[in-house]
Amino acid sequence: MGWKESNGRRYYYRSTNTEGTISTQYCGSGMAAEAAAMGDNQRRLHRQSQYAEDLQYISHVSEGHSVALDAQWWIERLVRADACLSGFLRHNRGSEWRRRHGS
Amino acid sequence: MAVEIVKEPEQESSSEADHRPDRELFDEAVAAANGGDAEGLERLEELLSQFPQIWQQVGDLNQHAIRTLVTLLAAGNVLAQQSILKSVEQLTDDLSEGNLPSVPEQLLIGGVVCSWLEVQLAINQSAGLGDESLVRSRFHLKLRDSSRRRFESAVRSLQQYRIREVELARIKEKVAAEAEAQQADYAQVLRTEYPWLDRRAQLVG
Numbered sequence: 001m002g003w004k005e006s007n008g009r010r011y012y013y014r015s016t017n018t019e020g021t022i023s024t025q026y027c028g029s030g031m032a033a034e035a036a037a038m039g040d041n042q043r044r045l046h047r048q049s050q051y052a053e054d055l056q057y058i059s060h061v062s063e064g065h066s067v068a069l070d071a072q073w074w075i076e077r078l079v080r081a082d083a084c085l086s087g088f089l090r091h092n093r094g095s096e097w098r099r100r101h102g103s
Numbered sequence: 104m105a106v107e108i109v110k111e112p113e114q115e116s117s118s119e120a121d122h123r124p125d126r127e128l129f130d131e132a133v134a135a136a137n138g139g140d141a142e143g144l145e146r147l148e149e150l151l152s153q154f155p156q157i158w159q160q161v162g163d164l165n166q167h168a169i170r171t172l173v174t175l176l177a178a179g180n181v182l183a184q185q186s187i188l189k190s191v192e193q194l195t196d197d198l199s200e201g202n203l204p205s206v207p208e209q210l211l212i213g214g215v216v217c218s219w220l221e222v223q224l225a226i227n228q229s230a231g232l233g234d235e236s237l238v239r240s241r242f243h244l245k246l247r248d249s250s251r252r253r254f255e256s257a258v259r260s261l262q263q264y265r266i267r268e269v270e271l272a273r274i275k276e277k278v279a280a281e282a283e284a285q286q287a288d289y290a291q292v293l294r295t296e297y298p299w300l301d302r303r304a305q306l307v308g
Contacts, residue, residue: 054238061228064175065246068221071165072253074123075214077133078161079260081147082207084136085303088267097263099270100139 003037012037122160124150144299151306158206158307165213172220176227191216198261206307208268211261218254225250271300 003010012033014025027036080090088097123129132150135143151157169191177184198212229243274297281296282289294301 050236051238054236054242057239058242061242061246064171064224065221065250067171068168068217069253071161071168071217072214072257073126074161074164075210076256076260077129078158079207079211079264080133080137081129081151082303082307083264083267084133084144084147085151085299085306086267086271087297087299089139090137094259094263097267 003033014040122154122156124154124157148302148306158210162206162210162213165210165217168217169213169220172217172224176220176224187220191220194219205268208261208264211257211264214257215254215261218250218257221250222247222254274300 003012005011009029010033011029012027014027014036016023016025027033083090083097087100089100091098124132129150132143132147136147137143154160173184173187173191176187194216195212198215204212225243225247229247232240232243235243275293278293278296279289281287282292285292290301
């Protein structure tokens, strides 16, 4: 998407991505091209501000869950430590615990 | 839909965090101990003896997480908060199965309760969605999935802990029978034949 200059004139092209296929649409030159570019610019700015708001929302909602996440991480590691001290070894990414050889 | 404002969780003080070793360091020590070498196990024992309050501190951290989640779930409704707290109490009692759980088991039970609350919160938050952006909808879907997985993992950890405890109880029973046959002191036999069990008792809260 953007302006292209040829023989001293500026032409505006709009590129769109539809399911992975990029297609370019010719929007002409002069006033019509300026209007199309302005519209695209406004839509882009709106998308960017929406995305920033979404990120803020996500970070806000995640905060409540992050305390739980931290606590669960420590519980999991402490219990693994306890299992190792009790003579067990963790197998299959934690799906089973086996007695350590000689324990 | 208006962006829901959730109350920020209280930050833990630096002195509370001082009662725990560095996350990365602890993770490495546990992984090394699980590798089966004696050196790794020694390193883990050393780390646990340096931070004897870690069990209590992680328990407090989990209680703090539970309180935060209850507050978020109740969303300022005092009646709802009381009702959720009663459910938390009931779930804790049910999981304790009428016994006085050991320190690691208490932590695991707290972990199950905490992750259960997290699932409820994730469901509540996604149920309140209206005409949301795709980014937010995807986020809520992932949040629901990941909290459900954490809940399942917490339940599995508790089950595995209880299976290990049954095996350890068998060992202790065997030691008790041996001590009786030799007319020796049970604690002495346990210390001689299973020294790691004795060390565990000293290191685990």
